[in-house]
Amino acid sequence: MEKRIKKVSVLMKQILYWAELAVGGFFTLGFVSVTVTYISEGQELGSILIGVFMSILTFLVTRNGFRGSRLISQYKKYFAILAVNGERSLERLASISHVPADKFQKQIEQMIKRGYFGSAYINYDTMSLVLAGDELPQEANRIRQVQNTQRYRTVVCQACGATNKVAEGMIGECEFCGSLLEAAEKDNAE
Structure with a gap:
């Protein structure tokens, strides 16, 4: 049950990120064009500053959507590697993923912080990912069954x-x- 909730949670976050990308991008373009128009027409400074502020704000929403969407794509890739390979060492996982170790660690930390891996954590003494529960062994068995058939x-x-x-x-x-x-x-x- 918890596994299903986690999958729905990740899917909902992905939809939210896509919405941030679309809406934020639309409004960013709108506010930038309005601001440029205000500047070219010589509008008062207050209107121009509001346009600049709103452009920056909507750009930040768009950037968050882009980063979140990219992080979820990486999560799916890393989850599949964890499920099939069973490896937990951050260094070896980074190598398998073809990602620099420091970047990989930061991405995993962000995924844990956002709840993608449930109650997982990084053991900094062994530099390994510690996962709670049995979600990955079940997923690994499902993937292996498909591969074997x-x-x-x-x-x-x-x-x-x-x-x-x-x-x-x-x-x-x-x-x-x-x-x-x-x-x-x-x-x-x-």
Whole structure:
């Protein structure tokens, strides 16, 4: 039940961030254009200052929406790594995520502060992420079940001739040249 509440909470935050982006962006453009008009028409200083203040305020709302939306995207990526890998060391998680360790730690701290990981915390003695409950083992089992039932086919890239594994019925990307590959029925099953 708590896991479902957390997912809904993260989804609601994501919707709120998108709304901040849209509304804040719209009003920022509006206030900036009104302020520019006031300046060009020689309006009184008070009106210009209100326009500048409102432009800054709506810009900050837009920036918060952008940062929050980006943080939720990172959370989803990190959660999947935690669920599948089981790794908790911040340094190794940063390496797996291809993010500098200090940036990774700051992002995790923000996610914990905003409640994305529930009652998780960072153990600064071991520099590891400590998660409460069993939410990740359950998610890891679900992801592993999907991975174990997925069938793969060996596909030869038409562009470079490299051999790649592609999930059956899916379109993949060549690991060497980036060309799109499709696992057709005529390919050899692996």
